[in-house]
Amino acid sequence: MDMNAYLSMFIDESNDHLQALNENLLRLESDPEDVSIVQIIFRSAHTLKGMSATMGFEDLAALTHEMENVLDLVRNNKLKMDSFIFDTLFKSLDALENMVQDVIAGGSGKADVTHIVTALKSIVSGDYKNQASAPVAAAAAVEVSGETPQVSDAASEAASLLDEFQTSVLMQSMDSGLSVYHVVVHVSEGCILKAARAYMVFDFLERTGEIVKSHPSVQDIEQEKFDRSFTVFMISSASAEDIHKGIVSVSEIESADVTQMDRETLAQLGRRAEQAAEQPAAPPAAAAVVNAAPVAAVPAKQEPAKEEKARPASNGPVARTIRVDIERLDALMNLFSELLIDRVRLEQLATEIRRSDLTETVEHMARVSGDLQNIVLKLRMVPVESVFNRFPRMVRDIAKSLDKKIDLVITGAETELDRTVIDEIGDPLVHLLRNSCDHGIESIAARVAAGKPEQGTVHLRAFHSGNNVFIEIEDDGNGINREKVKQIAIKNGVVTPEEAKRLTDNEINMLIFAPGFSTADKISDLSGRGVGLDVVKSKIASLGGHVSVTSQEGKGSIFSIQLPLTLSIISAMLIKLGTEKYAIPLSSIVETGIIRKEQIRSVHKSFMMEFRGSVIPVLSLSKVLDCPSFSEAGEAETEIVVIRKGEKLGAILVDEFIGQSDIVLKSLGNYLTNIDAISGATILGDGQVALIIDPNALIK
Template structure:
């Protein structure tokens, strides 16, 4: 590989090819469901072709070979010479895996490892039309390879290739062997055949070729009077037409550059090579006269496309002046200015950190402005609040990415897993354009993979079982995303067997998570949440897919780190639904500021359900734990001041207090606090090395009054103290 190539070119290739490969994975799985979709076949063919072209420019031979073989397969498919089936898709998807692996190696500036020879051979075998003779297949393969290597006329701008020109000459010679072509000169047929191997084409042969292609036109030779006039004019100007006339008189068999350019222009329109025109313009300007008109009448000139018409100098004596094209036609071909710029994500993170500091200063000024009676101060602080909020939204928008970057991998995951488990499953996705912070996009990838694999393995039944239960053989897994305020809701739903609460209770007792009495008191909702317990699994047999009770524990831990919530809903025989609620961004967090004694603490607003004032004399004791009853619901009550404030454990209990109901998944508990300060947006600052890992603390922030407040991590707090 040319790693010493321009780094900018390499980065452009990585960006473009990376997007194409992401789409290919989803397109290939979609193709298996819609094998007759011509647009999809063409899109996949173009995807492999584009990646191959970029890899070829960078001399990535291993990547080129694999993409070329896959491209040949889809060329056969889109020409309806072979049908799409599961075995073919297995081979193509394996090829895509190797292409992705090589792409990652290139990203890390490593030499790509070639795909196995067996895989290339399998692709080449699939690139032959079904039921066609081997020699014909070989010829088709050679033609495809030559077309892919040289590029199609559309891709090369319409220029004729050397091979195509040679084929034209061969066709001319074959025609002359069978019957003399008109205006072919006085040469006998034997002379024609003897000269067939000559690489040079004579003027007579060239004229005959044009006559066969287009009929008698401007190249068929002008009348004698016109020729004489042109000779005089050409002698004075030194133009290309006089040279051609001299060549005809002397009997020279060589074709001039001007004539060859005219042939290409006539066949394909104006090409990209300006050599002949520039030569004529320079000779005309040197003689001090305008460019002469080519031989033949003006009416014989081929009409050029409007977009390719050039402004010409005035014609010779007595000639009319060609009109210049309108300005918009020329501007249409002008390059479009770039509207995007590549920015390092670290720079975006730095900008976001600075906006966070600005939010803290804004909060401080708002607190000071509230204490001031100066009207101008109030207006200035209000304006600063508006500008800061807009700036914060704009910077957050630059960090946003569609959830589709996560969802895009799941069609392949579901397809491969369903084939290995011999199940029939379709995947539906909704809300793929929902945006969320790029850090969340990366962090949610692994938890969602675990949840989707869990739905496919545990949720969807085998086709035969579904038929007996009166369901369609094909199960459905639905992935959806939507924005709700400043949070994102993600749901993974299946129409499978659902979960049996009694089975979950029995497994919890077997695993030692609960004793029998405690397990019997669990509600159905609490039973469903048991699947997130460490080491918990309902599978009796451990497989390479599930059974160790690790995946869902990872999901719960990761979602907790993102300040998110998990909720499980299920109905036996109907299916299950898992809902994840995470904040839009991790950088700035809305919180509820509370006071415990004289210390400030911040509760993430995502966990807060409701707030009320409580007469503590009305509390109850259940299983040795304080509880309160609100609207016929029982909530455990915790005095978190005793956990978090030194010396508070021995203080007398107040008669009245504020209670904040917080939620973790389906669990609801009440926190007793001394004072409610209000809602405030805070920037999470990591704790210092000495305090890092403190149970129940997610970080720290600076409040509007300039003090430091600790941010409470509700799940960790209850796990360690509750």
């Protein structure tokens, strides 16, 4: 089978699982006692392992397998999470992510993760804290045991299958009042689905106790690589009779031999295991099997249930999602944009001709195309959550490396952005968050000295405003030291001393975006090299947005990124200024109305008006756009449009309203960039071009 056909699916799903693992591991770190989170983590790791093994990425599968061993102990309450285990699991996730990135780059996905595997194995064995516990050893023995020939006698079979560690586990379980059973299950001769019957037996035994060892291996049993019987060693508080009764109740199970083992037999097995361990090397073939076990073996405890339960699901509902090439969506959007222009033209013609059958047809087409428009728009939109979700892990690692306490608060993660913008926005946000954690949030001692709580807070928020999305990163750190910024800017030749004296606070703040600029006193892994915020500014500009910063020394800073939705179609209010037509995005409009001129008052050379109990600024759109064909002089009343940006309101004066319409957003091209107050243009139904107003530029 050609696996290349499934490679893109593997990459997408692997990234999804790695993201889920990171998120849930962070949740678990804040609540280590919540076993339900461990179950979710285990399932993601298990699925990732199976996918990797299927695709032939053995290193990925092997490392995930070792993670499973640790997680299995935790979910069965045999191991308590601590900082070493969390750090090791996070390092494992980083290694897995690097392997997947290697696969994306066309590599084999191989990596040297010996040190991580050694750490994971030491956690399983208990050696990492020099106090191995019996329950901890149990699953380790299960996971890495090799296969051996099947024998008939229960005691001798146990001696050959169980190693010294496993025997000691069984002994200590017996000391704690549990019973140890050796179970041999015989399947009926005419059984067709042996693996399915074996799964049903394993499912019952799992609910009754804990399986320590199975022979043949679970993988072989799943693939029906056994004759008519298989052997299980288990620990349980149930009686031998109950276990026997439960096994034989499974259809097509011929018989079950359940033998309770005593201390003397186990002690004898332990001595035999010791002797076996002291003997020289095993024959080459056996050694090969044992060495392969960590990669190939499947956990005896949970695998049958997991794998077999997955099989019936294939008969259930088919996957409800498909992956579509972004270029196809672009083509669809462009075609629909042309259709929309023709629809508006048809509506105008129908109004002029006034034939009832034409009007009805056009109205029906408008309804259908409206529904189609909603679907087309939503196809390209992706919640920023897909980008935001990877930052809690990053902030956690940064805080640990800087020995700071930082809480990342995310709001507005459901805010949707165009897929092309989502793909590009990740790196700028990484730089800004690192900047806030490193330069913004102070050390614990400095925060306490300043009368602040030990834990700093970084807010990451997103919200819509008009046909733009704003992403803000706010910290409650020490803010920008403007005097220091000025001195560094002068030293680096960014500004002259004379220019520095004339700079406003906002202009000084923006100096930190200059290439090569850094306020770090020493170079570290996080900062000091002067690479970061200049990259942010250029990347945001390339996306058609811009970044700004406000800061209060000692209180904190807010970095604000304004990004276009890059939607092709928006709802807008069409207005006139003399002979010119303009469009204002409907999502920015709070209200429209008519007011008398005397209601507008001059306050400190700015025009203001009362609006629903508050005072808001007033702008003349004709003056902003320098419209020669319209004059406000002589009019007693004027139309207004109240617009919003975040929590800020403002009113703009217009000539007259044309009406609401869906318009196609067109770029002004490379020659007309950064035109103040204009975000693009649209072609109206009659072929005229109308400029689109950017309300966010009018409210500052």
